[in-house]
Amino acid sequence: MTISNEWRRDDCSVQRALAILGERWTILVLREAFFGKRRFDEILDGVGCARNLLTDRLATLVEHAVLERLPYRDEGQRERFEYRLTERGRELFPILIALMQWGDRWVPAPSGPPIVVEHRDCGARVVAELRCADGHGALTARDTLARGKAARRGTKRAV
Amino acid sequence: MTISNEWRRDDCSVQRALAILGERWTILVLREAFFGKRRFDEILDGVGCARNLLTDRLATLVEHAVLERLPYRDEGQRERFEYRLTERGRELFPILIALMQWGDRWVPAPSGPPIVVEHRDCGARVVAELRCADGHGALTARDTLARGKAARRGTKRAV
Numbered sequence: 483m484t485i486s487n488e489w490r491r492d493d494c495s496v497q498r499a500l501a502i503l504g505e506r507w508t509i510l511v512l513r514e515a516f517f518g519k520r521r522f523d524e525i526l527d528g529v530g531c532a533r534n535l536l537t538d539r540l541a542t543l544v545e546h547a548v549l550e551r552l553p554y555r556d557e558g559q560r561e562r563f564e565y566r567l568t569e570r571g572r573e574l575f576p577i578l579i580a581l582m583q584w585g586d587r588w589v590p591a592p593s594g595p596p597i598v599v600e601h602r603d604c605g606a607r608v609v610a611e612l613r614c615a616d617g618h619g620a621l622t623a624r625d626t627l628a629r630g631k632a633a634r635r636g637t638k639r640a641v
Numbered sequence: 642m643t644i645s646n647e648w649r650r651d652d653c654s655v656q657r658a659l660a661i662l663g664e665r666w667t668i669l670v671l672r673e674a675f676f677g678k679r680r681f682d683e684i685l686d687g688v689g690c691a692r693n694l695l696t697d698r699l700a701t702l703v704e705h706a707v708l709e710r711l712p713y714r715d716e717g718q719r720e721r722f723e724y725r726l727t728e729r730g731r732e733l734f735p736i737l738i739a740l741m742q743w744g745d746r747w748v749p750a751p752s753g754p755p756i757v758v759e760h761r762d763c764g765a766r767v768v769a770e771l772r773c774a775d776g777h778g779a780l781t782a783r784d785t786l787a788r789g790k791a792a793r794r795g796t797k798r799a800v
Contacts, residue, residue: 491687491689492750493750493752493755494672494744494750494755494756495740495741495742495743495744495745495748495749495750495754495755495756496668496669496672496737496740496741496744497669497744498744498748498749498750499740499741499743499744499747499748500668500669500740501748502748503740504665504668506663509655509659509663510655510656510659513653513655516782516787517787518787528650530650567782570747572781572782572783573743573746573747574743575771575781575782575785576735576739576742576743576769576770576771577736577739577740577743578655579771580735580736580739580769581654581655581658581659581662581736582654582655582658583654583735584654584658584732584733584735584736585653585654585655585656585657585658586654587732588658588729588732589654589657589658589660589661590654590657591651591652591653591654591657593652595654595789596652596653596654596789597653597654597787597788597789598787598788598789599785599786599787599788600773600785600786600787600788601773601775601777601780601784601785601786602784602785602786603777603784604773604775604777606773606774606775606777607773607774608771608772608773608780608785609771609772609773609774610735610739610769610770610771611735611769611770611771611772611778612734612735612738612767612768612769612770613767613768613770614759614760614763614765614766614767614768615765615766615767615768616760616763616765618760618762618763618765619770621760621767622731622734623675623726623731623734624731625760625761625762626734626758626759626760626761626767627758627759627760627761628675628676628677628756628757628758628759629756629757629758629759630754630755630756630757
């Protein structure tokens with residue numbers, strides 16, 4: 483991905499995604515959202531960061547429409563807000579699963595994976611797999627080519 | 642993922658993966674590696690961060706055996722080092738592809754995706770898909786359940 487006249491670094495979709503997701507703690511906030519946490523204190527408890535940092539990360543995710551902020555009121559309490567994944571946010575799930583499976587395999591906790599994600603209908607383990615639009619898979623990096631104006635020397639075998 | 646007696650935050654595989662990958666710029670260093678850059682100055686040119694920062698990120702990735710550092714010598718030059726993905730590193734590709742496809746879809750560059758990754762054998766576009774071990778897919782977050790000691794209330798539908 484060398485820089486050329488036609489190519490600007492911030493055109494890269496990875497970089498554009500990381501501009502939203504790449505701050506420390508953000509992925510952990512999303513992890514909590516995917517596993518059903520909606521309220522500030524629940525998320526805080528799961529993530530374990532400072533309150534003001536969580537406030538900041540939630541604001542960024544709402545600003546970029548990854549989470550939406552909705553009012554709720556427990557009986558006898560003042561109105562508060564909870565955070566729910568939008569469609570745009572739910573589509574981040576493959577990133578989370580891909581991180582989780584790499585971690586499970588290469589940096590496992592001594593006590594084993596604390597979470598296993600299963601297919602709701604059949605109970606089999608869920609994995610993030612690379613496939614092509616013609617249905618071939620699972621692919622590895624070596625099965626792929628990178629093409630486009632930012633790829634080095636036109637067409638380049640990845641890895 | 643509430644904390645209980647049996648569960649420690651740093652047992653989470655997402656968190657353990659992010660401990661290696663989560664520093665700013667690290668994913669962009671890996672992007673360069675996946676698209677064929679091996680030498681310090683090539684990677685630096687692609688990533689656009691400060692030299693000392695790249696030195697630091699490369700050292701971390703070598704320390705965690707994501708990249709290996711190998712000597713090379715151009716004619717008439719002193720020995721230098723290049724960086725290559727290990728097996729452990731190559732298995733990060735689904736994370737990169739998942740980030741890229743989310744970016745392509747939700748935060749596209751006005752000029753379109755600068756890189757398209759294709760299946761080498763058939764030329765069809767490569768996607769990161771969630772599937773289960775029994776072959777069902779593509780799955781979304783709503784098709785899944787999170788199970789395990791860190792899931793809230795035992796079994797929990799994600800999202």
